[in-house]
Amino acid sequence: MMALLEIKNLSIDYLTRNGTVKAVDDISFSVEARDSIGLVGESGCGKSTTGTAILGLLPPNARVSGSILFKGRDLLKISNEELRKVRGKDISMIFQDPMTSLDPIMRIRDHFFELLRAHYPKMDENEMKKISSEALKSVGIEPSRLNNYPFEFSGGMRQRTMIALAIALQPSMLIADEPTTSLDVVIQEQILEVLRDLKKTKNMSMVLITHDLGVVAELVNKVVVMYAGHLAESGDVYSIYEKPLHPYTKALLESIPNVKLEDRELRYIPGSLPDLKNPPKGCRYWPRCPYVKDICKRETPPTVEVDGRKVKCWLYGGEINAGIDKTSSAVS
Amino acid sequence: MQVSTKQVLLSVENLKKYFPLKIPWTQALLKRERPTVKAIDDISFNIKKGETLGLVGESGSGKTTTGRVIIRLIEPTSGRILFDKKDISKLSKENLRRARKDFQMIFQDPMASLNPYMRIGKTVSHPLEIHKIGTPAERKEKVLSLFEKVNLIPAKEFFNRFPRQLSGGQRQRVVIARAVVTNPKFIVADEATAMLDVSVRSQILKLMIDIKEDLGLTYLFITHDLASAKYICDRIAVMYLGKIVEIAKTSDLFKEPLHPYTRILMGAVPIPDPKLKRSKIIPKGEIPSPINVPSGCRFHTRCPYATKICSEEEPELVEHQGRLVACHLFDKK
Ligand SMILES: Nc1ncnc2c1ncn2[C@@H]1O[C@H](COP(=O)(O)OP(=O)(O)OP(=O)(O)O)[C@@H](O)[C@H]1O
Numbered sequence: 001m002m003a004l005l006e007i008k009n010l011s012i013d014y015l016t017r018n019g020t021v022k023a024v025d026d027i028s029f030s031v032e033a034r035d036s037i038g039l040v041g042e043s044g045c046g047k048s049t050t051g052t053a054i055l056g057l058l059p060p061n062a063r064v065s066g067s068i069l070f071k072g073r074d075l076l077k078i079s080n081e082e083l084r085k086v087r088g089k090d091i092s093m094i095f096q097d098p099m100t101s102l103d104p105i106m107r108i109r110d111h112f113f114e115l116l117r118a119h120y121p122k123m124d125e126n127e128m129k130k131i132s133s134e135a136l137k138s139v140g141i142e143p144s145r146l147n148n149y150p151f152e153f154s155g156g157m158r159q160r161t162m163i164a165l166a167i168a169l170q171p172s173m174l175i176a177d178e179p180t181t182s183l184d185v186v187i188q189e190q191i192l193e194v195l196r197d198l199k200k201t202k203n204m205s206m207v208l209i210t211h212d213l214g215v216v217a218e219l220v221n222k223v224v225v226m227y228a229g230h231l232a233e234s235g236d237v238y239s240i241y242e243k244p245l246h247p248y249t250k251a252l253l254e255s256i257p258n259v260k261l262e263d264r265e266l267r268y269i270p271g272s273l274p275d276l277k278n279p280p281k282g283c284r285y286w287p288r289c290p291y292v293k294d295i296c297k298r299e300t301p302p303t304v305e306v307d308g309r310k311v312k313c314w315l316y317g318g319e320i321n322a323g324i325d326k327t328s329s330a331v332s
Numbered sequence: 333m334q335v336s337t338k339q340v341l342l343s344v345e346n347l348k349k350y351f352p353l354k355i356p357w358t359q360a361l362l363k364r365e366r367p368t369v370k371a372i373d374d375i376s377f378n379i380k381k382g383e384t385l386g387l388v389g390e391s392g393s394g395k396t397t398t399g400r401v402i403i404r405l406i407e408p409t410s411g412r413i414l415f416d417k418k419d420i421s422k423l424s425k426e427n428l429r430r431a432r433k434d435f436q437m438i439f440q441d442p443m444a445s446l447n448p449y450m451r452i453g454k455t456v457s458h459p460l461e462i463h464k465i466g467t468p469a470e471r472k473e474k475v476l477s478l479f480e481k482v483n484l485i486p487a488k489e490f491f492n493r494f495p496r497q498l499s500g501g502q503r504q505r506v507v508i509a510r511a512v513v514t515n516p517k518f519i520v521a522d523e524a525t526a527m528l529d530v531s532v533r534s535q536i537l538k539l540m541i542d543i544k545e546d547l548g549l550t551y552l553f554i555t556h557d558l559a560s561a562k563y564i565c566d567r568i569a570v571m572y573l574g575k576i577v578e579i580a581k582t583s584d585l586f587k588e589p590l591h592p593y594t595r596i597l598m599g600a601v602p603i604p605d606p607k608l609k610r611s612k613i614i615p616k617g618e619i620p621s622p623i624n625v626p627s628g629c630r631f632h633t634r635c636p637y638a639t640k641i642c643s644e645e646e647p648e649l650v651e652h653q654g655r656l657v658a659c660h661l662f663d664k665k
């Protein structure tokens with residue numbers, strides 16, 4: 001069966017005055033109908049770049065190669081006109097920056113009306129009002145506030161408005177970039193419920209871009225872990241949380257704070273993401289990796305399959321087959 | 333702890349902020365009273381020098397508005413704000429401008445608070461220029477060292493970038509650098525680390541604590557992330573629909589949340605394990621609006637413990653075992 005979305009060997013560079021930022025480097029993954037994929041990784045690793053590329057909305061200084069097949073069509077090859085039809089109705093996106101993606105001089109209702117008119121030019125005003133009210137209500141905002149301007153909304157309300165706009169047309173695929181970053185846990189749960197429901201009743205699939213591994217655990221069935229533009233590991237959510245293969249995945253899971261515990265320690269991965277203009281040779285994670293070997297500094301590891309998962313790490317690259325100690329990788 | 337003996341830096345008394353709501357003029361003609369959003373509705377609290385007070389609560393409960401009123405980006409409807417014993421709700425424009433150096437705000441929406449046409453190095457050194465601090469070379473030096481500290485590395489390279497050439501989390505770190513560059517006394521940090529992954533977030537929180545200790549800073553730390561709050565805050569105030577419903581020392585609040593809303597908030601944190609689901613005591617009721625505030629206790633419509641009195645009488649913030657809580661369950665009347 002053909003996957004709904006298939007990303008193959010996607011690479012994205014940003015050209016800047018003082019060099020090329022290699023933001024995404026040769027990543028591949030696919031999303032089946034009704035799949036929810038969690039795209040995770042540290043700040044600056046290329047998550048938004050990947051998500052934006054799917055909709056063809058990268059800035060002009062971006063150079064893309066590879067392919068993005070949606071229902072078999074390569075979105076990197078179709079015309080702008082066709083792409084516009086795909087956006088909103090087939091694939092829709094919740095952007096990371098809620099304030100700048102809402103037009104400050106347009107009322108909230110006009111954002112909905114504009115979207116609806118673009119796809120259904122004949123829809124009458126009552127129908128549009130009904131759809132907008134319901135979408136807004138589903139994210140916990142009173143429909144009477146359709147008359148407000150974005151600046152009259154709180155940060156979380158803007159974020160919820162973005163979500164409501166993205167799901168108003170019931171797209172077959174939703175790309176959600178940090179959709180719940182400024183929402184309290186109670187409303188967050190309500191929104192996740194709405195998304196789960198769309199998945200179930202409308203067969204919607206989803207790419208959830210987030211750094212919140214708690215939300216990932218609740219919503220997705222597959223995880224793609226990125227590190228400095230590389231795909232470090234991908235596979236189903238249960239096995240990744242239970243037994244991370246890549247040392248980076250392991251470190252990431254271990255750094256999750258647990259509010260339930262007594263301790264007030266915050267853990268983090270020592271070091272920082274490399275300069276993407278001059279990424280380290282070989283594996284991009286080696287400068288921070290406790291398992292680093294000579295080969296890691298020389299050659300980029302191949303992506304291999306281990307237990308039905310994909311991992312890009314020399315620990316699993318054929319001859320050296322040590323792997324990470326299993327007992328210590330369990331996350332408490 | 334050491335903070336308890338120190339003096340109060342900021343004291344907020346009976347603060348209110350109402351926003352008149354826009355409605356279509358056809359409807360406005362029919363209504364006698366213009367509806368208002370009661371974003372903050374009579375709150376009082378204080379923050380001691382060197383203390384970090386957390387402000388948590390539901391989306392739309394008035395946290396950002398509180399921060400903005402305190403540093404006087406917007407005018408309060410009523411109430412007093414005492415900063416270092418001076419009533420800053422009455423400062424003149426000129427004095428306010430000078431005082432701005434002492435209180436900074438880290439905004440919730442980093443992209444919207446950065447000038448898109450200004451290189452970020454310039455953006456961060458700009459406040460130094462305005463307040464005439466240092467020579468151009470010293471300013472640049474200062475900015476570069478701050479970039480290193482917030483992990484925008486290589487700093488020299490980031491110095492010349494524009495906001496849209498950064499990822500969401502990188503922008504957030506630029507905003508943090510800008511807020512601390514003038515060595516302020518007081519910072520309102522509004523969801524300052526919301527877009528950061530756990531690892532970078534931990535580093536930034538550590539940095540914020542370091543800066544605080546170096547400079548004797550005081551924070552109002554607005555967040556929805558209870559793990560961050562637990563780490564950085566000395567005390568936490570919980571807001572619900574424009575009211576503070578509970579204030580307690582961080583350790584007390586986590587050990588035993590008193591207000592039913594706080595309890596629900598604590599129980600609803602997502603668990604980083606796909607096999608477990610968070611507890612589902614999520615209130616099913618509709619989120620009431622700050623336009624039509626429920627009678628009595630604002631939380632009674634969603635509260636599992638609500639009784640008759642809760643819909644009739646508004647509970648006051650009263651002391652209970654050395655903590656403050658606004659709930660009839662703890663009201664000894
Ligand atoms: N227009 C641009 N020009 C140059 N570099 C860019 C541009 N946009 C993004 N970058 C860089 O590309 C890298 C990847 O950015 P991206 O926004 O995809 O990160 P992200 O994983 O979404 O991070 P975050 O979690 O912080 O949002 C970053 O290092 C960023 O600085």
Ligand SMILES: Nc1ncnc2c1ncn2[C@@H]1O[C@H](COP(=O)(O)OP(=O)(O)OP(=O)(O)O)[C@@H](O)[C@H]1O
Pocket residue numbers: 151152153154155156157182183184351352369370371389390391392393394395396397398440622
């Ligand atoms: N300029 C304004 N005009 C009208 N209403 C406003 C304005 N600013 C804020 N509000 C309203 O005041 C209420 C409180 O908003 P505020 O931004 O303080 O919430 P918040 O607690 O920061 O929420 P969040 O966690 O979602 O950021 C909301 O209902 C909001 O719509």
Ligand SMILES: [Mg+2]
Pocket residue numbers: 047048049096177499500501
């Ligand atoms: Mg991003």
Ligand SMILES: [Mg+2]
Pocket residue numbers: 154155156395396397440522
């Ligand atoms: Mg806010």
